[in-house]
Amino acid sequence: MLTWIETAGAALRPGAGWTEFLALFALVVASIVVIGLVTGAFFEIMNARHPERRIQIHRTNENKWGELKYAPGSIGVIALCFSGGLFAQGQGWALTPLPITWWSVPLTLAASVLLYDAWFYWLHRLLHWKPLYRFHALHHKSVAPTVWTNHHETLVEAILNQSFYFLIVFVIPIPWPVLVAEKIYDQISGMLGHAGYEHFASPMGRTPWPFASTVFHDQHHGYFRYNYAHSFSFWDRLMGTLHPRYDETVKRFETVTTPASGAVEPPASERPETR
Template sequence: MVAAILLSALAMSVIVGVRYLVASGGFALATRIRQPGLYRGLERQMGREVRWSLLSAFIYGVPAGIVAWGWQARGWTRIYSDINDYPLWYLPLSVLLYLLAHDCWFYWTHRWMHQPRLFRIAHAVHHASRPPTAWAAMSFHPWEALTGAIVIPGLVFLIPIHVGALAVVLTVMTIMGVSNHMGWEMFPRWMVRGPMGAWLITASHHQRHHEYYACNYGLYFRFWDRLCGTDKGLGEFVKARA
């Protein structure tokens, strides 16, 4: 049993690492095509981001692998594979519930990481990326990576979710984590500057966090930032790069 758990944890770490390399590499390639020269001179920084991120991938993979084994071998979780177990309308609702819960967890742990002592110990690793690049999405100190690694594995014990809906959650998490750091906005202006952008976080919103630190802590939604008075609007990429 122990060997099976260890193998599952190792396999999941490899999967998370490959997912990071593919996603960040894809967005880095898109940046090279759409914003040529944006990452010029940042080669050493990007190498550091990749190394921290691969370490984070291992940390993320361990609890995920243990939970995956428990789901398959012991039925520990509330993940289900038969789409008829719950009404079809619950599929999108479960995705939304996971994103809302993850966003809440991220906001408060992220804000906690900005306490001076914790920032020096852990979160400074992430903010060493100045400006952040597409490779910085998982560039965390191990202590910070651990706070992020436990949230989705924890939620599968509490909120029922279809395995396909869980894949959607992980895909959204990956895309938003990478695109929010790549240094330019991939979403159209009408979305970012319009009513939808007033509540959704994109790269323009997270850019301001990397400019001023004590604001814009959210991951997917601006709800907590607005409620707690930490929403400072959208950043300007040209000014930040200059």
């Protein structure tokens, strides 16, 4: 195991070859699987213990476990794009990363997270455009998403989303440990956004704060035409695509005691099946 990790780490140094790249790719795949299993188990336990925090109380995902058959392809694409970015940086093909300092870490992390949110918003809007929606339709079969829905996507959609992690090293001189930290956050927050239960509702998830809660992405699946961004709500607020009851729904979940006190069933005119 240690030799395998050392070989993968060698891919981050100049002169590495395909053997080191494949070891890095395998390490990233294994890491994503472990993060997914741990995060998924955590939310399965939390959801079972707190049924009152279910967001869509009148819907269930009958294909919950069947969605996992798409996970290998999705994870493979994620690992390929992410490993490719790290490898390109290590070989000196991308921007030279900044040294790790007290200011470079928060600066490059904030810049990358903000850029990814913009990337995700506009790409997501594009995928809802009729000529491209066929690549995104699979993901929207999960009208009531679960924590496992995060990887329920086509290979094309996965490539479009995850190519950010290959390209970002050519845009920002981000140190590789910072990019790793962002990717771990991305994996966990992606599963949190699909969890189907609002466990962490707080005032920071609604105006005037820009952060997005689980309700945010769940409403995108339930209502289809709203809430396209990833981590923040400001793009949707600016472009007029924020669900009109997002803030009030988050506020209700801050003090939820019964399922009905937090959840709202979508009006018939806003449901995906009538789009």
